[in-house]
Amino acid sequence: MKATIEQLTRVSIFENLLPEQIAQLQPDATMQQYQAGETITQEGDPLPAALYALVDGRLRVVKTATTGKETILRTLNTGDIFAAPALFGNQIAPATVIAEDSVQVLTVKREALLKAIQANPEIALQMMAVFNQRLQQLHDIVHGLVSERAIVRLARLIQTTAIEQHIDLDRPGADVELQSHYHIARRIGITYEECVRLFKQLQGVVSYRRGGKITVIDGAALNQMAHGSADL
Numbered sequence: 001m002k003a004t005i006e007q008l009t010r011v012s013i014f015e016n017l018l019p020e021q022i023a024q025l026q027p028d029a030t031m032q033q034y035q036a037g038e039t040i041t042q043e044g045d046p047l048p049a050a051l052y053a054l055v056d057g058r059l060r061v062v063k064t065a066t067t068g069k070e071t072i073l074r075t076l077n078t079g080d081i082f083a084a085p086a087l088f089g090n091q092i093a094p095a096t097v098i099a100e101d102s103v104q105v106l107t108v109k110r111e112a113l114l115k116a117i118q119a120n121p122e123i124a125l126q127m128m129a130v131f132n133q134r135l136q137q138l139h140d141i142v143h144g145l146v147s148e149r150a151i152v153r154l155a156r157l158i159q160t161t162a163i164e165q166h167i168d169l170d171r172p173g174a175d176v177e178l179q180s181h182y183h184i185a186r187r188i189g190i191t192y193e194e195c196v197r198l199f200k201q202l203q204g205v206v207s208y209r210r211g212g213k214i215t216v217i218d219g220a221a222l223n224q225m226a227h228g229s230a231d232l
Contacts, residue, residue, distance in 0.1 A: 003029035003055075003106050011053040011106060012079040013126040021120060028112035031055070034099040041093040047086035049110035054080050057103030060183075062096045072187040074134075075100065075179075077164070084131055087113070100179075148228060153188040154198050155225035158206060158214055169219035179212040 008014055008022050008029055034040055041047060043064060059076040073095060076082055085094055087110055117124045148156075162169050162176045178184055185195035199208045205222050207215040216222055 001031050002026065003031045007031060007055050007104070007106060008108075010055040010079055011081065013053075013081060013123050013130070015079075016122065017116075017120060021116065024119075025108055025112055025116055028109040030107055032105050032107070034103050034105060036099055036101045038099045040097040040099065040103075040105055041083055041095075043093055043096045045093045047083055047091045047093050048107070049091060050086055050107040051081060051110070051113050052083040052086060053106045053108075054078060054082070055104045055106045058100040059097050059103060059105075060100055062098060062186075063094075064096065070186060071189060072183060081127070081130060084134075086110075150188060150190050150194060151198050151201060152225060152228045153190075154184070154195070154202070155205075155222055157184065157188055158216070159222060159226040162216070169216050169222060171219075172217070174216045174219065176214045176216060177212060178214055181208075183212070 003026060005019065005022050005026060008025055009017075014022060014025070040059065041052075043062075054076050056078055058078075059080075059082070061073045061076065061082065062070050063073055064070050076097075082097060083093060085092055113123075158176055158178070159169065161178055162174065165177060167174050167176055181195045181199070182192050185192050188195075190198075199206070202225075205216075205218045205225070207217060209215065
């Protein structure tokens, strides 16, 4: 179905556009609803030439190794864009994107987006900032898997997730929404059992509650761990 102007304004790269500029995108913007567990894009599949954006719900991005092992690269929240190769690459899905809950995904045809960029180059700059941040995150993931201890990777995941969720870790009792031990383990390249053990080591710094809600008890200590400077 066609996207509404209100739905288009939820996309981070469009939030500063004027109403008339948003209206120009609307004829080429469509919405699709997915339920929890449904696949939006499958790694290796061809993609239509379009911008993909999440306007409601949460998605997880998964990469599968040749061994069959899956690694969660990131989670996407409302306003995030994804599937960059559909716009600027080979139009092949670089990873599998799965709905964490009921979600709404918006697509804008490539030609319409390029016209909007010509009229407002700020859109392209915002997209470049997003993709640059993603590249840096991937660099950090690879570097961490190669050279950082698992507990450092876990502390950094909690810290970066808090930043994404605009949570002040200096506030005692700040809650960070992650997911189950299983999902967290897949994001930092460890086993479920090791993830459970690491949270036990972090008692007094963070507290894990069923469902993936993590209460930060000592933000300063967590920051030290995330930078590998704590004595563990």
